[in-house]
Amino acid sequence: MPEKHASDKQMVQTMKDSQDKAGGVLLGIQDLRVWFELRRFGFGHAGYVHAVDGVDFDLHHGEAIAVVGESGCGKSSLMKTILGLNIPTKGKVIFNGSDLSELGAKGWRWYRSQVGYVQQDPYGALPPFMTVQRILEEPLIVNGVRDSAERNQRIRKVMEEVKMFPVDDFLQKYPHMLSGGQQQRTVIARAMILEPKLIVADEPVSMLDASVRVEILKLLRGLQTTHHLAVIYITHDLSTVRYFSERIFVMYAGQLVEKAKVNDLLNNPKHPYTLALLTGTSEPDAENAKTFKEIPPGEPPSLVKPPPGCRFHPRCPRRIKDVCDVDMPIEIEIEPGHGVSCWLYK
Amino acid sequence: MARSDSQLLHVEDLVLHFRTSKGAVQAVDKVNFDLGYNEAVVVLGESGCGKTSLAKAILRLLPRNISAYSGKVFLDGVDVMTMSDEEFRHGVRWVKMSLVPQAAMNSLNPVLKVGDQVAEPVMIHHGVKKEEALVLAKKMFDHVGVPEDFLGRYAFELSGGMRQRVAIAMALVTAPSLIVLDEPTSALDVLTQASIFNVLKRIKHNLETSYILITHDIATSSELADRVAVMYAGQIVEIGDAGRFFPSPLHPYSQKLMASVPRLRGDRDLEFITGQPPSLLDLPAGCRFAERCPKRFDRCTQDPPVIEKEGRQVKCWLFA
Numbered sequence: 309m310p311e312k313h314a315s316d317k318q319m320v321q322t323m324k325d326s327q328d329k330a331g332g333v334l335l336g337i338q339d340l341r342v343w344f345e346l347r348r349f350g351f352g353h354a355g356y357v358h359a360v361d362g363v364d365f366d367l368h369h370g371e372a373i374a375v376v377g378e379s380g381c382g383k384s385s386l387m388k389t390i391l392g393l394n395i396p397t398k399g400k401v402i403f404n405g406s407d408l409s410e411l412g413a414k415g416w417r418w419y420r421s422q423v424g425y426v427q428q429d430p431y432g433a434l435p436p437f438m439t440v441q442r443i444l445e446e447p448l449i450v451n452g453v454r455d456s457a458e459r460n461q462r463i464r465k466v467m468e469e470v471k472m473f474p475v476d477d478f479l480q481k482y483p484h485m486l487s488g489g490q491q492q493r494t495v496i497a498r499a500m501i502l503e504p505k506l507i508v509a510d511e512p513v514s515m516l517d518a519s520v521r522v523e524i525l526k527l528l529r530g531l532q533t534t535h536h537l538a539v540i541y542i543t544h545d546l547s548t549v550r551y552f553s554e555r556i557f558v559m560y561a562g563q564l565v566e567k568a569k570v571n572d573l574l575n576n577p578k579h580p581y582t583l584a585l586l587t588g589t590s591e592p593d594a595e596n597a598k599t600f601k602e603i604p605p606g607e608p609p610s611l612v613k614p615p616p617g618c619r620f621h622p623r624c625p626r627r628i629k630d631v632c633d634v635d636m637p638i639e640i641e642i643e644p645g646h647g648v649s650c651w652l653y654k
Numbered sequence: 655m656a657r658s659d660s661q662l663l664h665v666e667d668l669v670l671h672f673r674t675s676k677g678a679v680q681a682v683d684k685v686n687f688d689l690g691y692n693e694a695v696v697v698l699g700e701s702g703c704g705k706t707s708l709a710k711a712i713l714r715l716l717p718r719n720i721s722a723y724s725g726k727v728f729l730d731g732v733d734v735m736t737m738s739d740e741e742f743r744h745g746v747r748w749v750k751m752s753l754v755p756q757a758a759m760n761s762l763n764p765v766l767k768v769g770d771q772v773a774e775p776v777m778i779h780h781g782v783k784k785e786e787a788l789v790l791a792k793k794m795f796d797h798v799g800v801p802e803d804f805l806g807r808y809a810f811e812l813s814g815g816m817r818q819r820v821a822i823a824m825a826l827v828t829a830p831s832l833i834v835l836d837e838p839t840s841a842l843d844v845l846t847q848a849s850i851f852n853v854l855k856r857i858k859h860n861l862e863t864s865y866i867l868i869t870h871d872i873a874t875s876s877e878l879a880d881r882v883a884v885m886y887a888g889q890i891v892e893i894g895d896a897g898r899f900f901p902s903p904l905h906p907y908s909q910k911l912m913a914s915v916p917r918l919r920g921d922r923d924l925e926f927i928t929g930q931p932p933s934l935l936d937l938p939a940g941c942r943f944a945e946r947c948p949k950r951f952d953r954c955t956q957d958p959p960v961i962e963k964e965g966r967q968v969k970c971w972l973f974a
Contacts (some may be wrong), residue, residue, distance in 0.1 A: 378843035379814075487930055517700040518870060522914045522926040544843055547873065547916040551924060574918055588848035590873040592915055594896040597694070597878055600855060601848045607813055 377559035424499030668725035699885035758821030769805030894966025
């Protein structure tokens with residue numbers, strides 16, 4: 309469709325124009341819903357898995373946010389939708405002013421050069437048959453950097469940034485020859501090489517050892533500040549978010565239940581689920597062995613038939629009868645920048 | 655370390671080396687420790703430090719490529735290392751000590767009902783009938799917080815946390831005095847983790863079980879620890895009371911490890927340890943941590959002695 313192409317070109321131009329508005333909104337998520345259809349015997353509708361169900365947030369240029377939740381809460385589906393790997397059932401993902409659903413082929417290529425992805429398992433994310441040099445070269449070739457000298461220079465630059473030096477020692481190595489930390493650095497280098505505006509990091513340190521974990525977190529934080537990157541850090545571990553992000557979103561059963569600045573959330577949690585997560589997270593203290601933890605009973609609900617009303621109400625110690633189990637709570641702003649979806653604060 | 659009869663487990667100079675095409679992997683190298691009745695010791699260490707091999711050496715779950723396996727393991731005052739494999743299998747493993755293996759939730763048999771799997775060890779080791787064993791299994795389910803009607807379910811019908819509880823019930827059912835837990839919660843979510851630790855604490859309190867908890871997760875290990883042993887490159891570098899260890903570890907490696915634990919509150923900066931642990935194939939002479947140690951000095955080229963300090967044992971020249 310020639311028309312589509314023309315509009316594509318125009319759009320790419322306007323996107324480039326609107327870039328770098330410091331402090332402006334880079335990524336807007338509006339009432340995002342991602343549902344996966346269940347089939348009975350391969351055909352016939354059998355309901356939906358409501359993986360992401362009504363998520364709203366804005367991410368500003370250069371801002372790091374953390375999405376915290378347990379496995380199965382939909383945080384990976386949210387991430388994949390942002391990366392363009394899932395198609396939203398409803399709602400919009402708006403990057404730099406343009407709706408992802410309206411992008412054409414060229415627009416998508418441009419978008420993918422603007423968004424870097426750091427995977428959870430570095431060894432699984434790196435092709436075992438490619439050397440570090442080829443792994444880092446490929447995004448450049450795909451994005452039309454034809455000059456091999458320029459490619460080499462950019463590879464060296466990015467490898468120095470992720471502190472893999474001397475660079476020549478690593479260029480010809482295959483992923484299995486690298487340690488876990490070095491593999492994760494290679495993954496970060498690959499995500500960084502096209503100089504993206506946004507990095508999506510899915511549990512980037514959960515597969516690493518304690519001492520290496522800190523090194524990688526510090527590296528990511530350093531890159532984020534020097535390059536003025538926006539970062540979405542997806543994790544289940546509340547204790548690491550403080551070192552990495554400005555805001556935390558807590559996700560439960562496909563919805564964001566609390567959004568706040570890091571210190572507000574850690575010191576003044578409002579949602580009973582956030583409180584439970586904080587209680588469940590241990591600090592190294594010998595006193596822990598002497599007490600039991602108060603953990604909400606049960607497990608997260610099925611996302612095929614989520615409970616009516618608040619999705620946390622069957623496990624919530626503070627549920628209000630005939631309110632929490634009937635109506636879905638709306639987001640209430642308790643103080644500027646601290647939103648919570650809970651009837652307790654109505 | 656004097657052997658005392660009040661200890662449940664006494665491990666002396668335990669060595670386990672594996673034979674590979676590149677040479678001997680010194681996974682466990684002269685490990686000594688004691689464990690009292692109704693006590694939990696945590697073995698902390700990073701991947702590849704030999705902590706899982708230590709568990710296997712104690713339980714004699716050995717692969718074929720062993721190049722060295724020696725030392726003494728006294729359980730209730732009896733040296734189990736001198737027993738034959740048959741004696742050990744009938745009289746010790748799963749009778750006096752049992753194991754919750756790493757990724758236990760994936761180690762359940764997919765084609766057997768979980769109730770039958772929990773009942774099986776009692777039928778084999780205590781020779782009771784299936785009906786009786788199932789009654790016992792039901793009781794164990796109660797201890798670990800699994801609803802009774804799960805007895806007839808299969809592993810795939812259970813969530814990760816429930817499967818982990820079943821694996822614990824399986825280790826518990828023969829009423830052993832010692833359970834070895836190898837990374838029991840590392841694949842689980844925060845809340846599930848916390849409730850599993852609640853279960854383990856309750857069992858320890860009610861049934862007076864002892865634990866060896868093997869983990870890399872320092873923060874959650876404090877949920878169970880009476881004592882802490884830090885392992886580095888096949889050796890225990892520090893062992894002592896949890897109440898003293900957590901606030902002020904002594905060995906430079908323990909200190910660095912502690913400084914790398916992310917905290918929810920407070921504004922301490924995180925540290926990391928530069929470099930990598932030595933290969934267990936080719937270990938340096940002297941202190942194995944020396945290369946990465948910020949406090950090393952000339953004596954560190956010799957093998958450090960184990961020194962008593964503040965009620966703890968530290969393998970470091972700094973305290974000599």
